[in-house]
Amino acid sequence: MIVKFLRNKVVEVEPRKDGTLRVSWRLTDDLLKMEVNLVVQPPALEIIEATAELGRFVPKGLEDASEIIEDVEGVNIGAGLRKIVRGVLGGPEGQSLLSEAVLECCNAVILHFTRPGLEIGEALETDEERLEAVRAMVKSSPRLVRSCISFQDDSPIMKGLDL
Amino acid sequence: MIIDLHVHTWPKSQCSQIEPAELVLKAKEIGLDGFCLTEHQALWDLEDVKALAAGHGVKIFRGNEITTAQGDILVFGLEKDVQGVVTARALWKDVEEAGAFAIAAHPFRGFKTFGVGQLEMNLDQAAAKKVFKYVHAIEVRNGKVSDNDNALAAQVADKLGKPGTGGSDAHLIQDLGVHVTIFEQDIKDDAQLLAELHAGRFTAGALP
Amino acid sequence: MISFNRSQIIGAEFIDDDTIRFNGSQTDHIYNMEINMDVRISDGEIVKIEGDMKRYTNFVCPQAVPVLQTAVGMSLRTKDWDKAIMKEIGRKGCEHFAEIVIECGRCFEQALRSRDLYLALCTDPGLDQEAFLENWQPA
Numbered sequence: 324m325i326v327k328f329l330r331n332k333v334v335e336v337e338p339r340k341d342g343t344l345r346v347s348w349r350l351t352d353d354l355l356k357m358e359v360n361l362v363v364q365p366p367a368l369e370i371i372e373a374t375a376e377l378g379r380f381v382p383k384g385l386e387d388a389s390e391i392i393e394d395v396e397g398v399n400i401g402a403g404l405r406k407i408v409r410g411v412l413g414g415p416e417g418q419s420l421l422s423e424a425v426l427e428c429c430n431a432v433i434l435h436f437t438r439p440g441l442e443i444g445e446a447l448e449t450d451e452e453r454l455e456a457v458r459a460m461v462k463s464s465p466r467l468v469r470s471c472i473s474f475q476d477d478s479p480i481m482k483g484l485d486l
Numbered sequence: 487m488i489i490d491l492h493v494h495t496w497p498k499s500q501c502s503q504i505e506p507a508e509l510v511l512k513a514k515e516i517g518l519d520g521f522c523l524t525e526h527q528a529l530w531d532l533e534d535v536k537a538l539a540a541g542h543g544v545k546i547f548r549g550n551e552i553t554t555a556q557g558d559i560l561v562f563g564l565e566k567d568v569q570g571v572v573t574a575r576a577l578w579k580d581v582e583e584a585g586a587f588a589i590a591a592h593p594f595r596g597f598k599t600f601g602v603g604q605l606e607m608n609l610d611q612a613a614a615k616k617v618f619k620y621v622h623a624i625e626v627r628n629g630k631v632s633d634n635d636n637a638l639a640a641q642v643a644d645k646l647g648k649p650g651t652g653g654s655d656a657h658l659i660q661d662l663g664v665h666v667t668i669f670e671q672d673i674k675d676d677a678q679l680l681a682e683l684h685a686g687r688f689t690a691g692a693l694p
Numbered sequence: 695m696i697s698f699n700r701s702q703i704i705g706a707e708f709i710d711d712d713t714i715r716f717n718g719s720q721t722d723h724i725y726n727m728e729i730n731m732d733v734r735i736s737d738g739e740i741v742k743i744e745g746d747m748k749r750y751t752n753f754v755c756p757q758a759v760p761v762l763q764t765a766v767g768m769s770l771r772t773k774d775w776d777k778a779i780m781k782e783i784g785r786k787g788c789e790h791f792a793e794i795v796i797e798c799g800r801c802f803e804q805a806l807r808s809r810d811l812y813l814a815l816c817t818d819p820g821l822d823q824e825a826f827l828e829n830w831q832p833a
Contacts, residue, residue: 402558407571409571440600464632
C-alpha cells in the first residue's frame with residue numbers, strides 16, 4: 324500500500340580537527356523540513372554553537388527557531404540534560420520539536436563516545452570474555468542497572484553481580 | 487550522626503519508586519540516624535515530615551534538588567518554590583538571601599554507557615565547571631555515579647577547598663544509605679542541620 | 695569522517711478509515727531495529743505492535759521483543775504518553791524500540807494532516823495549502 328506520510332530523519336556526529344564535534348540533525352517529511360546543527364566542545368561537552376532552520380510548513384511557535392535555539396549554547400551534555408534543554412527551550416509545553424531535535428543530537432554525541440567501548444567488547448574472542456566485559460561495564464556504571472531488559476535483576480548478565 | 491542527605495520518594499519525585507513509609511523502616515533497619523528528603527523541585531511540608539517520622543526514632547530532614555542550566559544543586563533551608571530550569575547564578579542569589587546551603591549534586595555524573603573519565607577531563611578543566619562558583623559544598627559520594635566520577639568530584643572539592651557531602655540519591659529502596667554524610671553533632675531539626683552544614687562539621691562517608 | 699550516524703524512517707499507511715499503520719525503522723552504527731504498529735485513529739490507542747531486532751549489543755537484547763506488547767492499549771492522546779512508552783517499553787525492554795515507537799507517535803497527527811492535505815489537493819490542485827493546514831482539525 325502506498326504510504327500517505329513518510330518521515331526521514333538523520334543525525335550525524337563528525338569529529339573536527341580542532342577537537343570539537345559537529346552534530347548535524349535533519350528531518351524531512353511530507354509537510355516539514357528541518358535542520359539543526361550543534362558544535363560540541365569536549366571534555367565538558369559544552370554546546371558552543373547551535374543553529375536551526377525550518378522550511379515547508381513551519382509549525383506555529385517555531386518561526387523564530389533560529390533565535391530560540393541559541394539559548395542552548397553554554398549547556399553541557401550531562402546530568403539533567405533533558406530537563407535543562409526542555410526548560411531552556413520553552414518548558415514542557417514549549418518548543419518540543421526543537422528541544423527533541425537538540426536532545427537527539429546530544430544522544431548521538433553520547434553514542435559517539437559509547438561506540439569505542441562496544442567495539443573493544445566485540446573484538447573479544449569467546450562468549451565468556453564478552454559476558455565478563457558487559458558485566459565489568461555495568462559494575463562501573465550504576466545508571467546502567469535496571470535501565471533496560473539486559474540489566475534487570477533477573478537478566479543472566481546480572482547474575483551474581485549483586486548490584 | 488549519620489544522615490543520608492540525598493533521597494527521593496514517589497510520588498513527589500516521579501522517577502522514584504520509594505514509598506515514604508517504607509523509607510523510614512529501611513532507614514532504621516540499616517542503621518541510619520536520619521535522612522533528608524530531597525525531591526526534584528518539591529519541598530515536603532513540615533507537618534507531613536513530622537507525621538512520617540513520628541515514633542520511629544529516625545530523624546527526617548527536608549531539602550530540595552533543583553535543576554539549573556549548569557547542573558543539579560541540592561539546597562537546604564530554602565523555602566522558595568523554584569519551578570522550571572533556572573541558572574545556578576539565579577539560584578545562588580536566592581540561597582544567599584535565605585541563608586540557605588547549596589551543594590553541587592553528582593557534578594560528574596557520567597553516562598549510562600561511558601564514564602566522564604573517557605572524556606579525559608583534567609582537574610583544572612573539571613574544577614572550572616561553572617556550577618562550583620555557586621555552591622557551598624560538593625557531593626563527593628553519590629550512589630548513582632561510578633567510583634571514578636565520585637573520585638573526580640572529591641579531587642575537585644579538595645582543589646577548590648569546598649567540603650564534600652555524601653548521599654545515596656536513592657530512587658529504589660535498596661539504594662538507601664549507600665553513601666552518607668557523617669555529622670559531628672546530633673541534629674534535631676532542619677534549622678540545626680542548616681547550621682551544621684554552614685559550620686562545615688561533617689564529612690562524606692559510608693555506614694559502618 | 696562521520697563517527698556516529700543514525701537514520702530513522704517512519705511511514706504511515708491508512709489501512710481503513712479508523713486505523714493507521716506505522717512502519718518505523720532505526721539504523722545506526724550500533725543498532726538496527728524495526729517496528730510495525732497499528733493505531734486506532736479515533737482514540738489514538740495502539741491496537742497492534744510487532745518488532746524485529748536486527749542488530750544489537752548483547753544476547754539479552756532480543757528478549758525486549760515481547761515487552762513491546764505492553765504498548766497495546768496505550769493511547770497516543772493521553773498526557774505524557776511518550777514518558778509512559780519510555781518507562782514501559784524502554785526501561786523494561788529496549789530504549790531503542792521505545793525511540794521508534796515514540797517517533798511513530800510523534801508522526802500521528804502529522805500523518806493525518808498529510809493525508810487530508812493530499813486528498814484535498816486531489817480534488818482542488820489550486821488549494822491554498824498553508825491556509826488548509828492552519829485551519830485543519832482532526833476529524
